[in-house]
Amino acid sequence: xxxxxxxxxxxxxxxxxxxxxxxxxxxxxxxxxxxxxxxxxxxxxxxxxxxxxxxxxxxxxxxxxxxxxxxxxxxxxxxxxxxxxxxxxxxxxxxxxxxxxxxxxxxxxxxxxxxxxxxxxxxxxxxxxxxxxxxxxxxxxxxxxxxxxxxxxxxxxxxxxxxxxxxxxxxxxxxxxxxxxxxxxxxxxxxxxxxxxxxxxxxxxxxxxxxxxxxxxxxxxxxxxxxxxxxxxxxxxxxxxxxxxxxxxxxxxxxxxxxxxxxxxxxxxxxxxxxxxxxxxxxxxxxxxxxxxxxxxxxxxxxxxxxxxxxxxxxxxxxxxxxxxxxxxxxxxxxxxxxxxxxxxxxxxxxxxxxxxxxxxxxxxxxxxxxxxxxxxxxxxxxxxxxxxxxxxxxxxxxxxxxxxxxxxxxxxxxxxxxxxxxxxxxxxxxxxxxxxxxxxxxxxxxxxxxxxxxxxxxxxxxxxxxxxxxxxxxxxxxxxxxxxxxxxxxxxxxxxxxxxxx
Amino acid sequence: xxxxxxxxxxxxxxxxxxxxxxxxxxxxxxxxxxxxxxxxxxxxxxxxxxxxxxxxxxxxxxxxxxxxxxxxxxxxxxxxxxxxxxxxxxxxxxxxxxxxxxxxxxxxxxxxxxxxxxxxxxxxxxxxxxxxxxxxxxxxxxxxxxxxxxxxxxxxxxxxxxxxxxxxxxxxxxxxx
Numbered sequence: 001x002x003x004x005x006x007x008x009x010x011x012x013x014x015x016x017x018x019x020x021x022x023x024x025x026x027x028x029x030x031x032x033x034x035x036x037x038x039x040x041x042x043x044x045x046x047x048x049x050x051x052x053x054x055x056x057x058x059x060x061x062x063x064x065x066x067x068x069x070x071x072x073x074x075x076x077x078x079x080x081x082x083x084x085x086x087x088x089x090x091x092x093x094x095x096x097x098x099x100x101x102x103x104x105x106x107x108x109x110x111x112x113x114x115x116x117x118x119x120x121x122x123x124x125x126x127x128x129x130x131x132x133x134x135x136x137x138x139x140x141x142x143x144x145x146x147x148x149x150x151x152x153x154x155x156x157x158x159x160x161x162x163x164x165x166x167x168x169x170x171x172x173x174x175x176x177x178x179x180x181x182x183x184x185x186x187x188x189x190x191x192x193x194x195x196x197x198x199x200x201x202x203x204x205x206x207x208x209x210x211x212x213x214x215x216x217x218x219x220x221x222x223x224x225x226x227x228x229x230x231x232x233x234x235x236x237x238x239x240x241x242x243x244x245x246x247x248x249x250x251x252x253x254x255x256x257x258x259x260x261x262x263x264x265x266x267x268x269x270x271x272x273x274x275x276x277x278x279x280x281x282x283x284x285x286x287x288x289x290x291x292x293x294x295x296x297x298x299x300x301x302x303x304x305x306x307x308x309x310x311x312x313x314x315x316x317x318x319x320x321x322x323x324x325x326x327x328x329x330x331x332x333x334x335x336x337x338x339x340x341x342x343x344x345x346x347x348x349x350x351x352x353x354x355x356x357x358x359x360x361x362x363x364x365x366x367x368x369x370x371x372x373x374x375x376x377x378x379x380x381x382x383x384x385x386x387x388x389x390x391x392x393x394x395x396x397x398x399x400x401x402x403x404x405x406x407x408x409x410x411x412x413x414x415x416x417x418x419x420x421x422x423x424x425x426x427x428x429x430x431x432x433x434x435x436x437x438x439x440x441x442x443x444x445x446x447x448x449x450x451x452x453x454x455x456x457x458x459x460x461x462x463x464x465x466x467x468x469x470x471x472x473x474x475x476x477x478x479x480x481x482x483x484x485x486x487x488x489x490x491x492x493x494x495x496x497x498x499x500x501x502x503x
Numbered sequence: 504x505x506x507x508x509x510x511x512x513x514x515x516x517x518x519x520x521x522x523x524x525x526x527x528x529x530x531x532x533x534x535x536x537x538x539x540x541x542x543x544x545x546x547x548x549x550x551x552x553x554x555x556x557x558x559x560x561x562x563x564x565x566x567x568x569x570x571x572x573x574x575x576x577x578x579x580x581x582x583x584x585x586x587x588x589x590x591x592x593x594x595x596x597x598x599x600x601x602x603x604x605x606x607x608x609x610x611x612x613x614x615x616x617x618x619x620x621x622x623x624x625x626x627x628x629x630x631x632x633x634x635x636x637x638x639x640x641x642x643x644x645x646x647x648x649x650x651x652x653x654x655x656x657x658x659x660x661x662x663x664x665x666x667x668x669x670x671x672x673x674x675x676x677x678x679x680x
Binding site: 120 | 517553554555556559567572585596601630634635658
């Protein structure tokens with residue numbers, strides 16, 4: 001079995017590719033890679049397009065080696081990866097919608113992000129006029145006696161992002177769930193093209209609101225890798241502090257929200273208070289409750305003062321005081337366990353196949369955590385555990401979050417006590433000619449991937465891949481054979497991003 | 504129960520004092536709400552939140568309005584599940600082309616009298632997404648807007664100030680339709 005390195009030697013290496021190799025391959029190597037993905041030897045990290053090229057990021061699960069393979073598409077098509085490896089299918093549909101490059105042999109050629117409302121087709125490729133009238137979207141069939149459909153969205157009943165869910169149910173039991181997304185597609189890939197790094201990081205930070213730190217972090221690391229830029233130690237630690245505060249706030253909010261969907265409003269209220277305390281501490285320390293626009297290429301735009309450190313420590317103390325009682329309440333409430341245990345079970349093989357990131361993967365036996373597996377600084381010098389469970393149900397996803405809250409508390413302590421002195425930002429050189437790179441950062445939801453090519457200091461192409469791309473399809477899978485009323489619990493325990501996915 | 508009573512002697516309630524209505528927001532409202540009929544509604548407002556393309560940042564802070572610190576319901580403001588129950592639409596995001604029709608239909612499903620509050624910088628003019636092939640622009644490009652609450656995202660207090668201003672202004676200028 002060839003290793004990723006062997007494979008990359010078969011292609012033409014592209015210069016200035018950091019920190020992982022990118023090689024241009026021919027169709028046979030491309031198809032070989034797809035087969036290796038299908039056999040489970042490698043994991044798919046991303047699949048994206050350019051006007052006449054497709055790129056695929058893959059990882060060897062055993063060695064954590066990563067490589068990007070690229071295939072030129074002079075005939076505006078490429079051999080489908082999704083034909084062999086289902087996790088690639090939605091990505092291929094998106095590539096076709098945006099660039100007009102079709103996946104040959106794909107079992108699903110329906111549009112995905114394109115709802116025929118943009119006025120153009122293939123907006124990032126060779127643009128053509130939109131269809132005068134698009135055919136209605138064809139949902140997959142589910143046939144049988146007494147089946148009925150429940151259509152939900154795009155405008156949902158709560159304060160939620162828009163998307164459409166089509167349930168087919170037999171009585172109360174869900175037979176099939178099909179998602180239709182793309183409603184919040186803002187064309188971020190298109191806006192990135194030709195943008196400066198300053199505008200690029202602003203857009204990255206607005207890709208998914210709850211992961212604003214993670215996106216700015218990944219984008220900045222990609223830009224710095226492309227420019228061979230070393231940032232000050234203090235900024236390295238502050239970035240991890242921001243990332244852990246974001247993880248803490250989101251996990252606390254989610255634990256409460258999951259319980260709320262089981263009518264346990266008490267947990268929601270208390271977790272909401274703890275989440276708020278984190279946001280206020282973040283606001284006091286960095287001037288913005290969600291810590292938006294703090295991470296920028298070259299470092300961080302705001303330093304933390306003594307009062308900021310004190311605000312964060314006070315919030316942490318409060319959480320340490322109150323959180324254990326809430327965990328105990330969760331663990332000892334039978335009516336809550338009744339809803340979460342054995343509900344929405346994601347089997348480990350499926351999590352592995354989709355390379356599911358974050359708590360979704362780690363609740364189903366997948367040990368990947370970019371902070372540990374790829375060990376980027378400062379995490380390579382911090383102590384923390386990566387909690388993993390095998391059950392894969394809603395309960396397991398709650399417990400992973402609980403454990404990650406505890407880990408984040410410890411990480412923030414370590415970061416604050418070891419925070420180096422010195423500058424927080426360094427000047428970003430223009431770079432000149434062509435520079436390329438990729439970065440992967442562990443957001444609260446999972447691994448955020450950013451691939452970037454700069455030309456004369458401007459962004460020639462930037463692609464960002466949210467962990468949700470590989471989590472949304474799994475939500476379809478886990479709801480099967482559960483009752484309709486358990487969908488909110490399953491959905492909230494995944495908490496996939498709409499905006500990050502639709503981009 | 505004894506423990507609860509004991510603790511409540513020492514612990515202050517989490518809920519904070521109501522903020523003062525924001526002056527700029529009041530000024531913007533003065534023209535928009537001139538003809539509005541407030542008397543019929545009583546001192547309560549039902550809000551339907553519509554994400555028309557936001558990054559979800561505004562939604563996070565709108566959610567926060569329901570937490571124990573802000574407890575928005577004490578002002579007579581509550582979030583409802585259907586536009587048919589709503590007096591106010593709180594709309595976020597640069598309206599995406601894929602969400603335009605859904606926003607229009609939600610607006611038309613909301614009974615009169617109604618107000619539209621555009622929340623966040625994107626909802627004002629598309630924010631940093633303006634000019635994209637996939638984005639219409641601000642909310643007012645699709646439906647009439649009565650109040651803008653700026654911010655990226657606006658903090659919960661800024662949203663409270665805006666909404667309170669909406670109520671106060673509407674109370675003062677109660678005119679029957």
